Amino acid sequence: MYPWDYRDRLSMYKLILNYSAKYFTQFGINNTGNEFWALTIFYGILYQTRRYNDPSNYLVNGRPQKESFISVKSGWSGINYYVIVPFFLAALKSNFFGPLSYPMELLQQEELRSDFCYSFEECNASYPQVMAGTLKIFEYLQAREKTSNNSENPTYNTDMEKITHYIWSRHQNGIDAGKPLFYDNSQFYSTDEKHFAEGFLTTVEFLEAANYPSDMKNSTIVLSTFPHRKLTIGDWFILGWNFNISEKVLLIITKIISGINNISGGAFFNIWKKIMMSESARKNAQFLVKIIFLLPKLIPSDN
Structure with missing residues (x-):
């Protein structure tokens, strides 16, 4: 996956939403009760309001930015990167998505390479608190037990207060990690x-x-x-x-x-x-x- 393409980064959110859906069945139909929605919705809003564009120049290599392009120079996109990427990498690390038909990895963007991490190990080396908190979320969900054996829509003993707190805490950790990127680019x-x-x-x-x-x-x-x-x-x-x-x-x-x-x-x-x-x-x-x-x-x- 290439995290600097809107569609690929959106795929990370969709995977997390889809694979966590069963843990939120009792909180809303059609996965509307999933506590990961805030992250996904805000991602889309930032894209729609063009806050992922390069704030210093709308051109890339002399050409207008592609519709799906996310600039590494956007403070908003830098902060969002550290909100979603650790979630995605921790989900992979904890095997949250189950057996995969092919390995998943993030393709690097060479521009401002040192500002970002592209693997669980690399992110963990720079932001151990962020990665530990994110792993905790998926470990908590995977440890949930079924409270009904409905074959179509089984429910789990998910504590909504607790999982919301976990997600928000990790969200703030990600913002704290990404904020320096906003400061670096704030002059634009x-x-x-x-x-x-x-x-x-x-x-x-x-x-x-x-x-x-x-x-x-x-x-x-x-x-x-x-x-x-x-x-x-x-x-x-x-x-x-x-x-x-x-x-x-x-x-x-x-x-x-x-x-x-x-x-x-x-x-x-x-x-x-x-x-x-x-x-x-x-x-x-x-x-x-x-x-x-x-x-x-x-x-x-x-x-």
Whole structure:
């Protein structure tokens, strides 16, 4: 597989979704209750909003970028790389996909080669915490026992709270590994896009601490409000005129949460994490998030 092609990287998500489906049968029909959906949906959104393009130049070797091309120079694609690739490599390592008719390996991109790892061993050498956490997810799922023997749709004793926590924790590990790539390439983005990216990643940490469900339905509630284009100068402070109401709500929330957290030197997030140690507090936070992001969708918009 070539992880710098949209279709190949999407195949990694699809394999994980398909092979993990049986562990989420009881949580939603047609695999909609799968907690890996948030990663997959956001991947598609970043592609649709052209955030995987080379921010310094839309040309590659003098030609327009291919539709399926993912640039190694995009900070967004670099961060996403460390979100999905460790998952995929750990799944292979743990034999999560079962016997394969042919071996799978990642084809390397020579440009900025030292910024990326392409095998489990290479990633483990550079990011042992990331790989250990990812292996833990697939080992947990493979250890699940059947709670029904329905031949067509057997169910397993998957603890939704626990697997959601595992996935979010590993997701954050991947972001921490990929963030330096965003900083390295940040000069190619507008100041407002940089502010938004930093703020959004901070906001995601608050959602993770609340163990917000990452299945298809709940992920769509939040991620469908993601700005349809990269921010340009002025968008972060006055909110671009062609952003719809839902997009503006996300931008406002991102500004408030990241702003308070920055002013407090991170104390706001530490307090939030302590509050979220309570199950009832997590449930209330999850409900509040849904209300905040669903209400704007009920308001008519001309955009």
